[in-house]
Amino acid sequence: xxxxxxxxxxxxxxxxxxxxxxxxxxxxxxxxxxxxxxxxxxxxxxxxxxxxxxxxxxxxxxxxxxxxxxxxxxxxxxxxxxxxxxxxxxxxxxxxxxxxxxxxxxxxxxxxxxxxxxxxxxxxxxxxxxxxxxxxxxxxxxxxxxxxxxxxxxxxxxxxxxxxxxxxxxxxxxxxxxxxxxxxxxxxxxxxxxxxxxxxxxxxxxxxxxxxxxxxxxxxxxxxxxxx
Ligand code: SF4
Numbered sequence: 001x002x003x004x005x006x007x008x009x010x011x012x013x014x015x016x017x018x019x020x021x022x023x024x025x026x027x028x029x030x031x032x033x034x035x036x037x038x039x040x041x042x043x044x045x046x047x048x049x050x051x052x053x054x055x056x057x058x059x060x061x062x063x064x065x066x067x068x069x070x071x072x073x074x075x076x077x078x079x080x081x082x083x084x085x086x087x088x089x090x091x092x093x094x095x096x097x098x099x100x101x102x103x104x105x106x107x108x109x110x111x112x113x114x115x116x117x118x119x120x121x122x123x124x125x126x127x128x129x130x131x132x133x134x135x136x137x138x139x140x141x142x143x144x145x146x147x148x149x150x151x152x153x154x155x156x157x158x159x160x161x162x163x164x165x166x167x168x169x170x171x172x173x174x175x176x177x178x179x180x181x182x183x184x185x186x187x188x189x190x191x192x193x194x195x196x197x198x199x200x201x202x203x204x205x206x207x208x209x210x211x212x213x214x215x216x217x218x219x220x221x222x223x224x225x226x227x228x
Pocket of ligand 1: 157160161203204205209210211212214215216217220221222223
């Protein structure tokens with residue numbers, strides 16, 4: 001490997017990030033995944049959907065999301081229901097321990113935030129079971145704030161495309177967070193973050209990335225130096 005080919009621990013140039021974003025947004029126009037939680041700006045619906053999506057595939061969440069919101073429309077209604085009913089609705093998500101999280105989050109929303117979903121990362125991550133990823137999605141999708149979103153899929157795309165080095169825990173790597181922040185387009189944080197998430201799932205998948213049909217391949221580090 002020559003010096004160009006070696007992964008680096010530095011933020012890519014503004015130009016390279018802009019090109020990446022521009023192409024992803026183009027790809028997203030025709031390829032975006034459509035889900036009910038993407039059509040709403042209601043922060044409570046988006047927060048609950050993201051909690052459901054943790055460790056469960058989006059297509060599996062669809063019915064559960066619809067059942068949940070045909071029963072409850074506010075944190076108050078969730079708190080008033082008994083755990084048994086909540087368990088019945090959320091059962092298909094698997095992982096029983098998660099059910100209580102939904103009730104605990106609603107209790108915390110009422111107790112600490114007047115029943116409303118807060119609009120800062122610091123406050124959102126005070127909610128039980130809500131981490132940086134869910135906070136970033138809620139802020140960018142519901143509140144339109146230019147806030148970064150990182151999960152292991154996004155780390156993989158950044159590593160492959162930009163050829164960056166990360167620490168073992170890529171999601172918490174300061175370097176990756178800076179890159180995710182630089183990637184967001186101030187004017188459309190929702191679209192930029194969702195485009196990256198969909199691209200990571202549909203094209204730059206963990207196994208067998210679809211490099212030959214990828215519109216980023218001619219500028220991708222992995223495709224240029226590692227795959228061939
Ligand atoms: Fe991912 Fe391959 Fe596209 Fe590079 S060329 S971004 S590795 S799918």
